Amino acid sequence: MNITSQQYDSVVAICRLLFINKMKDYGSAWRILRLPSLTDQIYIKAQRIRSLQENEVRKVDEDETGEFIGIINYSIMASIQLELGVVDQPDLNVEDATQLYDAKVKLTKDLMEDKNHDYGEAWREMRVSSLTDLILQKLLRVKQIEDNKGKTLVSEGIDANYQDMINYAVFALILMKKF
Numbered sequence: 452m453n454i455t456s457q458q459y460d461s462v463v464a465i466c467r468l469l470f471i472n473k474m475k476d477y478g479s480a481w482r483i484l485r486l487p488s489l490t491d492q493i494y495i496k497a498q499r500i501r502s503l504q505e506n507e508v509r510k511v512d513e514d515e516t517g518e519f520i521g522i523i524n525y526s527i528m529a530s531i532q533l534e535l536g537v538v539d540q541p542d543l544n545v546e547d548a549t550q551l552y553d554a555k556v557k558l559t560k561d562l563m564e565d566k567n568h569d570y571g572e573a574w575r576e577m578r579v580s581s582l583t584d585l586i587l588q589k590l591l592r593v594k595q596i597e598d599n600k601g602k603t604l605v606s607e608g609i610d611a612n613y614q615d616m617i618n619y620a621v622f623a624l625i626l627m628k629k630f
Contacts, residue, residue, distance in 0.1 A: 455567060456560075458625045463556055466523045470552055471545060479543035481528050482535075486609070487597050489529040493616065494590045496521045500583050515579070516627065522586060522620040526613040530555045533610050559614045563621070574622045582623040589616050 481489075496518040503515050531551045543551070567574075574582070589612045596602075596609050 455572065455625075456564070459560060459563065459621055462621045462624045463523070463560070466520050466527075467549070467552060467556070469520060470524050470527070471549055474543075474545045474548050479541040479548055482532070482538045482541050482543060484528070484532065485537050486529060486532055487594075489525055489532060490590060490593050490597060493522050493525045493529070494587075494594070496525070497583060497586045497590055501580075501587065504580050504583060514627075515583075516624065519620040519624050519627075523617050526617045526620075527552055527555045527559075530559075530610055530613050533613075556617075559617045562614050563618045566618075574619075575626070577622070577626070579623045579626050582619045582626070586616050586619050589619075 484492075500515045500518045503509065503513075503518075531548075535551075592606070593609050593612045596606070596612075601609065
């Protein structure tokens with residue numbers, strides 16, 4: 452489990468650095484995005500990953516790494532939006548946004564460690580393509596919950612689905628031996 456924790460931290464460190472650098476370039480312009488817009492951004496990235504995995508010919512010479520990083524960062528942004536709500540104008544500086552980012556990562560990593568304990572690191576035997584499919588499934592669930600105005604009868608909420616997507620994307624990057 453210690454190796455998983457270290458690998459997880461290595462993946463998140465790369466994602467966090469990109470988040471911070473984009474905050475420095477663009478500010479918190481993402482704070483105006485409504486949840487369905489963030490969900491759609493994640494969906495586009497997951498669909499691109501699936502296309503890259505299925506297509507024999509790539510017209511752009513990139514692998515899935517950047518898209519998985521995007522899924523992680525957009526899911527964290529969505530979790531922040533769930534907590535703070537959407538604004539009309541960017542309202543976070545780099546330091547405040549990074550603190551919120553770190554808090555969401557901590558909650559999500561804690562969830563991963565609890566589930567990893569119970570599941571015995573079964574994800575290590577999975578294919579990256581299966582993790583991609585699970586992310587897409589979670590996205591379709593989130594879209595349905597959003598269409599239902601956030602109401603669920605027996606299911607976990609949107610935030611838990613974003614956390615699962617983050618963890619699946621981290622696992623995929625670990626399995627791809629990118630970190």
